[in-house]
Amino acid sequence: MNKQVKITSEAVLDALSKVQEPELHKDLVTLNMIRDLKIDGDRVSFTIVLTTPACPMRGKIEQNARQAVESIPGVGAVEVKMDANVPSDGRARGLLQLPIRNAIAVASGKGGVGKSTVAVNIAVVLAQYGARVGLLDADIYGPNIPTMMGVQQLPPAHDDKLAPAESYGVKIMSIGFLVKPDQPLIWRGPMLHSAIRQFLTDVAWGELDYLIVDLPPGTGDAALSLAQSLPLSGGIIVTLPQQVSLDDARRGLEMFRQLDVPLFGVVENMSYLDLPDGTRMDVFGSGGGERLARESGVPYIGAIPIDPTVRQGGDQGKPVVITHPDSPVSQALKHIAEDIAAKISVAAVQQNDNIIPITMVD
Numbered sequence: 243m244n245k246q247v248k249i250t251s252e253a254v255l256d257a258l259s260k261v262q263e264p265e266l267h268k269d270l271v272t273l274n275m276i277r278d279l280k281i282d283g284d285r286v287s288f289t290i291v292l293t294t295p296a297c298p299m300r301g302k303i304e305q306n307a308r309q310a311v312e313s314i315p316g317v318g319a320v321e322v323k324m325d326a327n328v329p330s331d332g333r334a335r336g337l338l339q340l341p342i343r344n345a346i347a348v349a350s351g352k353g354g355v356g357k358s359t360v361a362v363n364i365a366v367v368l369a370q371y372g373a374r375v376g377l378l379d380a381d382i383y384g385p386n387i388p389t390m391m392g393v394q395q396l397p398p399a400h401d402d403k404l405a406p407a408e409s410y411g412v413k414i415m416s417i418g419f420l421v422k423p424d425q426p427l428i429w430r431g432p433m434l435h436s437a438i439r440q441f442l443t444d445v446a447w448g449e450l451d452y453l454i455v456d457l458p459p460g461t462g463d464a465a466l467s468l469a470q471s472l473p474l475s476g477g478i479i480v481t482l483p484q485q486v487s488l489d490d491a492r493r494g495l496e497m498f499r500q501l502d503v504p505l506f507g508v509v510e511n512m513s514y515l516d517l518p519d520g521t522r523m524d525v526f527g528s529g530g531g532e533r534l535a536r537e538s539g540v541p542y543i544g545a546i547p548i549d550p551t552v553r554q555g556g557d558q559g560k561p562v563v564i565t566h567p568d569s570p571v572s573q574a575l576k577h578i579a580e581d582i583a584a585k586i587s588v589a590a591v592q593q594n595d596n597i598i599p600i601t602m603v604d
């Protein structure tokens with residue numbers, strides 16, 4: 243090592259300011275992602291604080307940052323720690339006193355297309371990455387989340403708030419916890435509105451990075467109540483590839499537009515079935531989700547194949563991303579969760595114009 247060369251924090255930050263965050267299209271220093279920079283002789287250590295723990299580019303960003311600093315003359319060892327701090331979309335949930343940084347609604351036009359399946363599995367994926375995740379079952383007519391997440395009751399309430407159930411690291415609230423399974427759920431408009439509001443305000447959610455909201459099918463009151471009660475970061479539309487589902491999905495898209503909810507995009511579920519002989523069967527047609535996204539001018543997020551393990555997992559309360567994490571269907575769900583997390587980050591960073599570049603002190 244050349245003892246003559248003194249490594250300055252300016253030099254390190256200058257090198258890191260050439261490293262781009264690929265989703266946010268800004269450099270790590272401008273994004274204020276570099277923390278705990280320490281220089282000890284020829285050793286440099288720092289932490290990169292990403293905007294989501296579910297960042298698929300994590301490894302690449304770490305590698306680029308390391309290489310950038312290693313190429314500074316005189317630098318010996320470089321230690322990079324990775325962390326994440328999910329930004330809030332800046333919407334005024336503080337008024338409800340909800341420390342929920344981002345809220346994402348999963349909707350469709352049609353019933354039975356896999357909304358709850360998508361909501362459950364993306365919630366579990368995000369929690370597995372280390373994010374603080376809540377899952378709100380806003381399907382007050384046919385609550386399926388308790389079954390799909392394998393929990394049947396709430397823990398004892400503390401203070402004056404209901405404690406959410408917890409499963410696979412996800413906090414869960416559902417009307418299913420509060421009524422008997424065979425009890426019909428008939429709601430009048432105002433009751434429904436207050437039920438959804440209470441799910442938000444009377445539940446001890448704690449601080450959440452992401453609240454995933456599973457909506458009932460259709461474009462009815464529940465979505466309206468939700469959008470009025472909780473400013474949403476964005477919505478996702480789940481559809482099957484076939485025309486009848488697409489027509490309904492289009493109505494779902496329009497509903498979000500009318501409610502002023504940004505659209506993160508379209509997910510096509512049950513896209514195809516991989517057969518044992520290696521061929522692929524388009525059970526419900528193909529390409530419809532992508533076409534809908536294109537025609538509606540919203541992003542296409544991805545496709546999920548048909549796999550019987552999805553249904554088994556749902557019925558047994560063991561999400562497929564837990565039981566078969568490496569299967570194509572779980573990989574598809576994981577990519578969708580990552581994509582949504584990335585879109586949330588981009589939206590949040592765009593909303594928060596308060597990103598202050600790190601001040602360089604020597």
Ligand SMILES: Nc1ncnc2c1ncn2[C@@H]1O[C@H](COP(=O)(O)OP(=O)(O)OP(=O)(O)O)[C@@H](O)[C@H]1O
Binds near residue numbers: 352360512547557
């Ligand atoms: N990709 C898939 N492969 C196989 N089965 C699936 C897939 N996606 C969903 N399913 C199954 O299809 C059924 C309907 O899915 P799900 O309950 O998630 O739909 P939904 O849109 O939430 O329905 P609802 O409108 O009734 O709320 C469930 O039994 C689920 O396990």
Ligand SMILES: [Mg+2]
Binds near residue numbers: 357358386456458
């Ligand atoms: Mg459902």
